Amino acid sequence: MNVTWYVVLSAFLFAIGAAGVLTRRNPLVILLCLELMLNAGNLALIAFSRMWGNGDGQIFALVVMVVAACEVVVGLGIIVGIFRRRIPEDVDALSELRG
């Protein structure tokens, strides 16, 4: 199976995630779609790692997983904070920080 298949599949997954980030309004679902995009990047990194027969891309993917875990923790903390302050979970309504 050619590496191109994997990379094009990761492009599809990335585009689906981007569409979700742009169209959904629940911040929780937006975080899920960000996970989709990060995982698509991971798939591309691992495909290129296989293409060169070199483990560096896998280390990079591991670091991306670490960053994704950190993003999830902080993002979910913010969402719980939003819920506690009785603000509606809707990114259109979350405009308090707008300048």
Place this chain on the structure above:
Amino acid sequence: MIFKDIVFFIAAIGALGGAAGVVLLRNPFYSVLSLVGHLFFLAVLFLLLNAQFLAAAQLIVYAGAVMVLYVFVVAYIGGAEEPLGDTVSGIRALGVLFALCLLAELCVAVIGSGLKALDSSGAHIGAGFGGPGQIGSLLLNRFLIPFEAASYLLLIAAVGALVLARKRRGFEELTEGGGTA
């Protein structure tokens, strides 16, 4: 070889279906479950690419731990179904259009890159490729500083989550006193 192709197509269809489910399902709880399925099929793809350690980490860390965190938060905040109808449909269509443009751009970039190795099934690899031994020796020799930076990042994120989740008296008084909100 044909067996690998069949597994690839099954896993690719599963991953695409899971991703579409995350975006299209209205209940956040079902979105999370769909993402778990997506991560499972992605782990199969990682295995096909000889990344055994990452496939295991994906299943244990992602599908196991991170998704449980998501499920807890969805259960905590109630997981209200998102009303899909009352938004500005033009902006939604613009978002989908932008995603399609991104997809076209990425595909053009991949196919037009002219990398000869893209059309092969990869370079020759040794027996231990992608196993825990190779990952561990790379992490502790060549990538020691990124490894340490990642561990600091995790520590900072954990402290940040504690700060966010803590009940802050000053903050509560501020909102109760008719302050900012």
